[in-house]
Amino acid sequence: MLSWTVTLVTAMVAISLILNLWRLFAGPDLPDRLLALDTMYINSIALIILLGIWLGSALYFEAALLIAMLGFISTAALCKYLLRGDIIE
Amino acid sequence: MNFLLELIVSIFLLIGGVFILVGSIGLVRLPDFFMRLHAPTKATTLGMGGLLIASMILFTVREPGISVHELLITLFLFITAPVSAHMMAKTALHQKNKMIERTTGQHLIARARQQKAPEVKPSLND
Amino acid sequence: MLSKPRFKWLPMPYHSILLFATWLLLNNTLAPGHLFLGSVLALGIPLLTSSLSKPQPALHKPMHTFRYALRVLGDIVTANLEVAFQVMGPIKNLNPGFFAVPLDLEGELPITLLASTVSLTPGTVSSEVSECRKFLYVHALTMKNEEELIQTIKQRYEAPLMEIFSC
Numbered sequence: 001m002l003s004w005t006v007t008l009v010t011a012m013v014a015i016s017l018i019l020n021l022w023r024l025f026a027g028p029d030l031p032d033r034l035l036a037l038d039t040m041y042i043n044s045i046a047l048i049i050l051l052g053i054w055l056g057s058a059l060y061f062e063a064a065l066l067i068a069m070l071g072f073i074s075t076a077a078l079c080k081y082l083l084r085g086d087i088i089e
Numbered sequence: 090m091n092f093l094l095e096l097i098v099s100i101f102l103l104i105g106g107v108f109i110l111v112g113s114i115g116l117v118r119l120p121d122f123f124m125r126l127h128a129p130t131k132a133t134t135l136g137m138g139g140l141l142i143a144s145m146i147l148f149t150v151r152e153p154g155i156s157v158h159e160l161l162i163t164l165f166l167f168i169t170a171p172v173s174a175h176m177m178a179k180t181a182l183h184q185k186n187k188m189i190e191r192t193t194g195q196h197l198i199a200r201a202r203q204q205k206a207p208e209v210k211p212s213l214n215d
Numbered sequence: 216m217l218s219k220p221r222f223k224w225l226p227m228p229y230h231s232i233l234l235f236a237t238w239l240l241l242n243n244t245l246a247p248g249h250l251f252l253g254s255v256l257a258l259g260i261p262l263l264t265s266s267l268s269k270p271q272p273a274l275h276k277p278m279h280t281f282r283y284a285l286r287v288l289g290d291i292v293t294a295n296l297e298v299a300f301q302v303m304g305p306i307k308n309l310n311p312g313f314f315a316v317p318l319d320l321e322g323e324l325p326i327t328l329l330a331s332t333v334s335l336t337p338g339t340v341s342s343e344v345s346e347c348r349k350f351l352y353v354h355a356l357t358m359k360n361e362e363e364l365i366q367t368i369k370q371r372y373e374a375p376l377m378e379i380f381s382c
Contacts, residue, residue: 001092001099002099005102008103008106009103009105012106012110013110015110015113016109016112019113019117020113020116022117023116023117023125029184029186030180030184031122031180032122035116035177038177039112039133042109042129042134042137043113046105046109046136046137046140049141049144049159050102052144053102053143053147056151058243061158061159061162065161065162065165068162068165069165072172075177076173076176079173079177079179080176082180083183108295111299111302114302115298118302118306119302124309124311126340127298127302127338127356128302131291131294131295131338132298132302134335135292154243156243158243161240161241167335170334170335171331171332171333171334171335174340175334175341178341178354179343182342188313191311193311193312194312194313194361197313197314198313200345201345204343205346206349206350207315
């Protein structure tokens with residue numbers, strides 16, 4: 001039963017990633033694309049956690065944590081860039 | 090016992106997946122940036138919470154000892170999601186993104202962009 | 216009321232607890248070696264970095280933070296169900312609004328906490344703080360009554376924070 005659920009949820013996350021990708025290309029303005037990227041990194045953490053459950057291994061935890069931290073920092077840096085046109089003030 | 094464990098983990102996984110999907114559907118469906126911002130910040134963050142709780146339960150029962158390190162990612166996401174949402178809303182205000190016309194209180198946008206207080210006190214403003 | 220270091224060798228007690236817990240969570244263990252290493256790090260890092268921190272309002276009632284955290288967690292779940300139904304329902308029923316909440320809180324940390332809570336909970340995202348730190352600009356996904364929403368934010372989230380930080 002668990003393997004079926006993991007497959008189903010992986011499909012759901014994959015569909016969400018495609019929807020995000022559509023917003024990334026179609027988004028009328030820069031903040032829309034930024035929001036799409038921000039959602040995409042959270043969804044990729046979800047995929048990595050699902051892979052960990054699928055393979056029954058806790059090794060993927062570090063990768064998920066690293067993506068979470070780098071994703072937040074890159075969102076903050078891009079926001080700063082759009083706000084001021086400069087990352088280091 | 091094993092069936093019960095799989096049932097609980099499956100329920101949490103499904104809750105997580107549904108919320109992540111709802112977040113992305115909102116990102117595509119809603120008409121302007123400020124409305125789109127609501128879906129990923131709230132729904133996707135809660136969806137991640139569901140997935141990580143499922144992973145936590147599964148690894149605690151399957152492997153010797155308790156496994157709570159997924160809590161770290163959950164906490165990190167719950168702390169950073171509102172911060173990045175605030176920064177993106179700020180960016181959109183600065184970039185003069187339009188809100189759809191029926192949004193109320195649009196006279197405040199110009200003051201908000203300059204980080205000034207509103208001209209009239211909102212309690213007096215009907 | 217700003218917090219001053221109570222002991223010279225423990226300048227930031229809450230940060231030390233947080234670092235200790237994070238170290239144990241990161242290694243997913245309670246082994247004595249990691250307990251020792253974690254406590255060395257939790258005592259050493261604040262000693263090196265305390266001169267960088269800005270003074271923040273002191274916690275007046277630390278135990279109330281747990282109650283506040285539980286309330287916010289409960290609200291996150293209910294508010295998310297609401298937002299999920301609004302997102303999936305017809306869009307023309309949504310009436311977005313932009314409004315300013317007058318703040319009674321003072322200090323960077325309490326306002327940050329309030330803004331984060333507002334972003335995570337009831338269909339609202341905080342988008343800007345005025346320069347004088349007296350008004351928080353908030354965007355709501357759907358808004359029936361502006362006054363009522365402001366009162367909810369002030370009573371449900373701001374009042375407990377004022378009690379915790381006693382300002």
